[in-house]
Amino acid sequence: MTSNPTAVDAGELRRRVAEFLAGHDPAGTDRLEFLRARFDAGLAWVHYPVGLGGLGAPRTLQPLVDAEFAAAGAPDNDPRRNGIGLGMAAPTILAHGSEELKQRLLRPLWTGEEVWCQLFSEPGAGSDLAALATRAVPEKGPDGDGTGGTWVVDGQKVWTSSAHLARWAILIARTDPDLPKHRGITYFVCDMTDPGVEVRPLRQITGEAEFNEVFLTGVRIPDSHRLGTVGEGWRVAQTTLMNERVAIGGGPAPREGGMAGVVADAWRGRPEGRTPELHARLMRLWVEAEAQRLAAERLRQQLAAGGVGSEGAGMKLGFARLSQALSGLEVELLGAEGLEYDDWTMRRPDHVDFTGREAGYRYLRAKGNSIEGGTSEILRNIIAERVLGLPAEPRSDKDVPWKDLPR
Template identity: 50%
Template sequence: MFQHVSISFVTTTAPSIAPDAAMIEKVARDVVTAHPPRDVPLTELMGAWYDAGLTWVHFPEGLGGLRAPRSLQPVANRVMREAGGPEPRTVNTIGYGIVAGTIRRYASPEQASRLLRPLATGEEKWCQLFSEPSAGSDLAGLATRAVQETGDAVTPGGGDWIVNGQKVWTSLAHTSRWAVLLARTDPDVPKHKGLTYFILDMTTPGVEVRPLRQLTGRAQFNEVFLDNVRIPDAQRFGAVGEGWIVANSTLGDERTSLGDRVPARGSGVIADALALWQAHPERHTPVLRERLTRLWIRAETHRLTSDRTRVAAATQATAGPGSAVTKLVGSELTQHVYEFCMELLGPAGTLIDTYSPDAPDDESGPTAIQRKYLRSRATTLEGGTSEIQRNVIGERVLKLPQEPRADKKIPWRDVPR
């Protein structure tokens, strides 16, 4: 399917005039005028958005971008929302926020051209096959094995990879066409050095997806079993044994995606708390008023910090360690906001309408707050636990000594398990 290029940054000819906010807004308005979001199919709308370079404005032309500063993305997204369209990244959450940047950095031109447009339109969803039952926070300790066939006279040493193992907590695997996969290719070196990064077609024989029911009653997480799954070497990103380097670029994008979801003042999770406060004046107390005020201040601080992180990211090839700050603050803020909401609801907070995995995800239903409260328990786990984010901040931002790791220099095979 693909011709493999170990690491290839996709480039095209830069525009003669650097895009600015006015240009981005004009291009966006032209798209929503020609393709009214309320009247055209979603795939048509998002395809036009991609072709105009508005999906990721900082990407190269022809790959969903305009080589504009990354900080201008909210300008385009605002035009889409005002026209009645979706927040673009909700079309393919993991694809937009986690995978696209890795494709841009490590795919060959052929791969990037093939993968990015259907990702952007939502026609091909993506998931992330990283975590395992015994390798969550210690991701580098994963055990899924990939063994390469010897190849043939035409492609010596470049044969397919045979993968066996189990992944877990894989969001949206049941609806995904593609996955990014981290697997161990050399058990005889230290754990961080024996990993290789692949992309996997989820329709490949040997891939089995089993949904896991969540606390909310929904089933959006999954466990995925890989039984002699064959992956062509062309679907490898980066060199053999350098998967940890590629994975860190993906994880950085994930932290940024999870941590910067406050696009405007008073929006996001704090908007739920404000709306609930207005709907229940009979439950107002001075103590709850002070708590809500403090939460609003924290939400505004998070919004401003996220904006600063986005501006800084415009000059970086990969997400910096500052993304760990916005992820940590955002995930813990989400939990605290919905804890406040439950206290404000009082006894009504114990009610929920349905506990069916088949029920629609209706964020405006009568017990939406209760469901969001239950869902918020995952925010300090997904995308790296709060403990991991604090380690990243301590080691990479504050330059503190690294946490002691007894297994850092010994072969993975010899690590006690």
């Protein structure tokens, strides 16, 4: 198996997939065994390095490989259940993790054996992630000099999707309060099974608790679980955030897919609910959804060509706005039936089945789209400053040590 990227083209990938399937019958192979073998063959993330689930092939060839496996009836790794791991943690680990961490974490992440969550947001920081207060201090060594090779973390995180399922978390914590808020932050991988980690459900407007709050009390994290250098956590977090926004707002979808398709189907099936005003709104939103889909395709091509910057903020912003507008239109179209939502029970689901649920659920759940993955207000600032080049908002706290900021 070669590590030369130029030797792995579409034809070579098809050959490798066919060879793999000949030796691993999807119908007769244990699901987990199949996924592990696919990773080891470099057919998981084909653009990742050899030995880390890939072949160093162009990222643009990933859909080809996925399609070949799907056509053969092969099991997938249930990406909805581990979206944070696949869409956010994995690219961050690849870009900033040690070789030891990559070898330990990426395989069970891709196979779905280990679910991930994100310990970023805090109740006292609001939309200002850089104002986080969770502290990580070096554990004192034998001589009491803080060189024990372990960090002790104390703090609280909130809005943590899948924390009740997660084995691992990506975590940012403040390691130097004497520096301005965007500095003095360090990025870690946290074992959610360690002592001192407490997960509590947060019941949402849907009645479910896919979100959680997480309390960290004296949690000991080895320095080997640090991503990037000490104090450079904000820079590392940008890798996570940009991938998060693409994952939320820029996923592949067919024409009239997602909520646009759900509402279009409701329109076709409910002629009694049609009005000229609803028709005009539907046509406008359908066109906007198609523009969003095509823009997402371009963004994925940009990502495949070498990365994406702040443009992902625009995709996530558009996704949230469209999702809320379309789900609201669906409720209006369905009339009294659209208000029905009988399953307001406390559950802790392992993924969000947005389009597979009733209209009432979709309408309620969509309210969170403008908060998760970065609030729409913050994303507008990012787009204005980093994409459009508009003047930045005045920031009086830019050079003030974090410990001196009012909280």
